[in-house]
Amino acid sequence: MSSDAASTQVTGDSVGRKSDPGGGPGLKLAALAAGFVMATVDATVINIAGTKIQDLLHLRFSELTWVIDGYVLTFASLLLLAGSLANSYGAKKIYLLGMAVFVVASAACGLSSNGPALIISRMVQGVGAALFMPASLTLLTSSFPDPKMRTRMVGLWTAIVSTFTALGPVIGGVLVGTLGWRSIFMLNLPIGIAGILLARRYVAEIPAQHVRPRVLGNALGVLGLVALSFTLIEGPSLGWSSVPVLLSGAAAVVFLVTLVVQQRRSSKPIVPLELFRNSCFTASNLVGFLINFGLMGGIFMLGLFLQNARGVSPFLAGIQMLPMMVGPLVGNLVFARYSPRWGARRLLIAALSLAGVASAALLGISDSTPYWMLATAVGIANFGIGLGAPAMTFALMESAGPKHANIASSTLNANRQFGGLVGVAAVGIVLTNPDSWYEGARASFLITAICYGAAALLTLKYVTLGDRRTV
Template sequence: MTGDAVSDQTREDTGGRTLGPGGGPGVRLAALAAGFVMATVDATVVNIAGARIRTLLPLSVSQLTWVIDGYVLTFASLLLLAGSLADRFGARRIYLQGMVVFVVASAACGLAPDGPVLITARLVQGAGAALFMPASLTLLTTSFADPAVRTRMVGLWTAIVSTFTALGPVIGGVLVSALGWRSIFLLNLPIGLAGALLTRRYIAAIPARRVRPPVLGNALGVLVLVALSFTLIEGPALGWSSPPVLFSGAAAVVLAVTLVTQQRRSRAPVVPLGLFLDARFTAANLVGFLINFGVMGGIYMLGLFLQNARGVPPFVAGLQMLPMMAGPLLGNLLFARYSHRWGVRRLLIAALALAGVASAALLGVGDSTPYWLLATAVGFANLGVGVGAPAVTFALMEAAGTDRANIAGSMLNANRQFGGLVGVAVTGIVLAHPDDWYRVARTSFLITAAAYGTAALLARRTLAPSRR
């Protein structure tokens, strides 16, 4: 066994036992896709269950926002550290430990007697997802020695993740309607346990590397996100001039300045700040942030809007969101087909402009707006996002260069999660007083259109034309 690839015929576990090729590539793919599928679905499934959870538990709007954002908070803030931990202690070990944490936290979510317990369990659940997400990609690329098989498995893995992202609201609607809201969390138990057992049996360990995780930088980053999240989520509930909100806002600023200062002096920074001297790199990260800001904020609003404004049950709401959520998958396919012909930059600008215009088309949404118009506009916006997401990834990698590609990719993924975190929090502000759901929807679509429009302008002004 080497550090670069693991033989498809013999593999050894950490105890030195040789593991046979049983199960084949499909079983190994299933083992490593299980965690990613759970983490992906759990990022969106709660949006459909939110209305039912808020009524039955019960929760305030700020508590419901914490249920969604708490997961994203720990996931986003620990993602970079988790990658370092996988290098330091071994990707398979961290993957399995993350799965255990995620499954235990999912059980706690499903059995939560009140809001604070559910929020706490969601925070832990996000930490578990952060542990196994980077490790799953590493294990996927090293578990198949044959380059052709590896390429096919990565393609299948991406298709599985994209499919379940689109199906998340439908899965949530079916489970909530048939088995209650707790089932969306308890379903993770058999999936997680099966994935962990398959990984233990069929996925080989990768030799650890003696690297020193940047703990201090990551800890400061976590504190910045916690303070910012508290300010945005609790501001509408406690009042923007209340002492706790003012203190958390000031703390977020002070901690952010401290983080930048510490990173400039650190010999092993979380992210080399020199990367941000390149305007293209900075712009690509801002575009990635704005894309997820619009997507996650929009999903949060739509799940509640369909059930509260249109009066449909969770199952119907999930079905109605399915064509809207199919846009990203179709957009990924369009990017792969046309990026060489039209150029990445041109495609990115057109996609973001489409997303902005489609969102702006719903600024007049009301009770007479037919479902097909709502679904078409949101679907086209998400189609633009589906084209824009891989385009901005390509633009960022081109700006970072091959020697800094790994850290640049990790930074973009963490930054996207941060965008989703802020998007949900800002939507929570809009939802703070939902006396008129159509006004809430119009405000949300205005914010989303502004985010996509700003991203399109950034791409046009800052990102250089692609050489491809």
């Protein structure tokens, strides 16, 4: 995408936009927040519904992991390609296509009668989410040319997404406890249809840039991630020395190495290689990967742990997870308030260290550990992640500069999804055959603490931007 096009998308400049189709700011915001709300809630409610789904559909643990990771796999793998498609064919067209795919796939999830059908439907959901996610923020910034109104709408949009992220487990618990697990997917139908109708009527199109998508590089990345996911998820159940697992592991290495070689030789790589020569940019991406590795792996474990080890209902599990899930939202608010005074880098180091220590405090969790102690430690860790994530984003975007702002943002989003994908798979490994759920929980908290500690060390050594302060 040209720098002029990037400027139009980021700043919301009216140049190159079609005439405003009318409708108040609230209608535009609702149209473009609908997709993010569905995708955000779907990424968290499934952790509460997982136990019921496993029991009622008679799933192996690896199949349950695929239900979680299948969605993240296609979503993460196709994010960068979807951004190119939005540039090539128009953001509004791709947004509407993604919403339609997501709604149809949600209906298929809700009607699934066995594990393979649910897994395939979840993967198609991920395709839909990948299509509408990059386009939604582009359309949002373009819909509000006035800088003050745009800032306000982006802030409201972020608040809506953060709120539903926190409420996801509660929504899942209520739905599963009252209407059954299928309802968590059927809820997407009215939300998605309303979003499609509002977007068609009130959101203006952005003219296509006719940029040729990098199909080969994206295809190699998708194949590599599919093979890696199969290796990590099926390894514990099929055996690490089984032929399918060995072949998939070898295929993952071949595809990912080929991707690196192809990108180094390409005149137009997916991500400009000069960015990765910047140690701050590379380290910030690794920090983003580790943050989501620990966070999403931990959420996956907690939803299952509360129901299987503590014996609570899905509804009560959702209620018990709410204090833990509010942490990221509070951390975001604290960052906005104090980052000008303390500097993003200092906040990031402190936040990651706090998250690591809080996770390590649960290494001795047992059946005598009270709920309040579990909730407090996880809540503090998640607060640290909520405080650190925007600081990490700030450092990465500052290192990339205005020229590469759009591609840097897309790379970070995809990379964080990869972290969540591998984190869920890794926690799935330690939960597959533990002697007890408490042993699995202790291993999971150890993994989380290591991730956050490693991220803090990376920040300390390599992230050099983001220390500008104002008083």
